[in-house]
Amino acid sequence: xTTNTARPATEPILLDDALSSFDALWSPRIMTxxxxxxxxxxxxxxxxxxxxxxxxxxxxxxxxxxLDIALRDGVAQEDERxxxxxxxxxxxxxxxxxxxxxSTDGACxxxxxxxxxxxxxxxxxxxxxxxxxxTGHPLTR
Ligand code: NI
Numbered sequence: 858x859t860t861n862t863a864r865p866a867t868e869p870i871l872l873d874d875a876l877s878s879f880d881a882l883w884s885p886r887i888m889t890x891x892x893x894x895x896x897x898x899x900x901x902x903x904x905x906x907x908x909x910x911x912x913x914x915x916x917x918x919x920x921x922x923x924l925d926i927a928l929r930d931g932v933a934q935e936d937e938r939x940x941x942x943x944x945x946x947x948x949x950x951x952x953x954x955x956x957x958x959x960s961t962d963g964a965c966x967x968x969x970x971x972x973x974x975x976x977x978x979x980x981x982x983x984x985x986x987x988x989x990x991x992t993g994h995p996l997t998r
């Protein structure tokens with residue numbers, strides 16, 4: 858945990874500025890904190906990996922583009938189902954649910970999760986080079 862992001866940001870931050878400050882895919886930046894949660898933004902395209910957060914729910918808001926999240930949550934008859942989130946959609950992946958985010962054409966996301974939460978969860982498929990296994994990077998402006 859880095860010291861400059863351990864507290865809420867001291868100045869207002871424009872979402873557009875935060876998003877334009879980096880290009881890396883699947884590599885969230887921490888915009889600010891609220892209590893013990895990070896407010897993270899991420900740019901994504903292509904496939905993330907199947908993973909699970911055993912102890913925390915994971916909140917997604919699609920700011921731009923479209924995100925598909927494959928889920929093994931027992932809701933569908935099949936072993937898996939996919940929810941599609943268009944711009945403005947909010948969805949929470951419950952703790953203990955295996956999931957795999959994917960965006961064919963690219964998307965920008967806002968995520969709320971406890972500080973220290975890994976992008977690849979507590980258990981996951983092998984991590985390819987294009988996926989950043991991180992607890993979030995500080996926003997640099
Ligand atoms: Ni996740």
